[in-house]
Amino acid sequence: MLEHLFYEDKGVLLQNLHSVTALGYLAVLFTLALLFSHPLYLAGIFLVSALAVVTAGAMEKWEFYLKAGLWMALLIMVINPLAFHAGKTILWRGPTLPILGNVSICLEAICYGAAMGIRLLAVLTIFCLAAAVVHPDKFLSLFSRFAYKSALVVSLATRMLPAAARDLANAREMLQMRGVDYGAGNLRERLKKYSWLLDILLLSSLEGALQIAEAMQARAFGTGPRSCYRRELKRPRDLLCFTACCFALVFSFYAKVKGYGDYNYYPQLGVLVPHPSSLILLGIILGSLALPLVLNWGWKHWPYLRSKI
Template identity: 50%
Template structure:
């Protein structure tokens, strides 16, 4: 399992986007997720993101992200309850604690914590989408265009990672054959066994790195100005998705500066829908952001669209 990327190539529409437009789409989602704190907005963004995750075939992996988020949500609620004094509806008046002051548990703080948990889940889902939408190769290629050296370090390390993992298994077997039992002993003994493993691993791969460097040298690496091999295509779909994402961002920032999409938690939680909600505005943003999804859907069911975008 560790010998291949988390990403899975499935030839889907969203995976065929130019990495730049895919990255912009993800970045806009992330920005909006961190900008709005209105539960309805967060729910709207979450539904698009999860739909997109489904569209790139990452729903099973998303469930794991969901589990992590639920665990972290409880921590967020506790911390907020502990530190927030602004809530009016006090459910339980606690004792005085050094550093933090009086411990009052307010309904508002719990509500805020829960909404923040929703935001966490949203952000996790956005990263989950990223994992399945963009091939690491393409990010590395993009990076190499700006910084050839760090790009090379990353791709070299990524290329070697599966080899390192399988070498670990090999060394473990070799040591077992020399009488090392990795399951026995105290924690200290176990650690020393693993340290031997790590030592062999380091020695072997550092030795190999000298030969890798030689191969790089022989292929003229560092002999002067480099050029950059580009294999990405810009298609009409990229323009469309890029435009939709950027318009969504501009719209959202405009609306947000007008006070839309913010929810007042303190001192008393406001109504879910009121003047500051801007339902129409919410729908506009959601529609713009679901544009790539609509295209994806159309692309998969309509051959005509396939050849045109």
């Protein structure tokens, strides 16, 4: 289960982008999710992020994030109407409670809670996408030219949890094949069985640390300047995706300046579409953000396009 939360090579275009391009795309999505408050814009960012996750083949990861995100979004939708009563459209008036005071539920608070729930789901989806498309080693290699020792430490730390989860799953399966039933027995017996897993995990971690140390010593790590390192190539797909991100960011700031990306929830709900230009800008922004997804479709189904980008 835990191994699905970490990076897995699926061979999709989003995983074959330059690290700077991939991080730029994620940064734009994250910035827009926090920049906009209009429900249509937030829903659009969430939709593009969700399609990107599906395109990256990270549905198993996204399922884990959604299970937590949906509960938190529902919690926001429940707490916000109970805590804020600044809206004019009162749907229900309740009794007076000692701490909460006059309990009343207004339409504006429900809508604001729903919008914030969508924003939360969008942010969680973007983090899920980052875990699916950004290789930890490629990300840390960006900083290895001027801080290679620190980058190595962080790289080893990021690998520790996935490796431990994989070793734990293997040890559990091995003991089950030998007849160990983790659900049988009383609490003390079950704890004893799980302690065997910790012993195996500790031994495998120590062996892995020794192997890494031997490999570093064999390569004379730290004895002088680096002799070689992996260089990422900049390809046409990086230029296309980076340009699309810049377009989306520029038009997003323009929509923000014009006020199309904002929405008044209190004291009364504003007009959802104040001007047709709002929808046009939204279409341009979402279309720019969806360009990498379109290229990914061509990457999978059009060998000629794949050879050119």
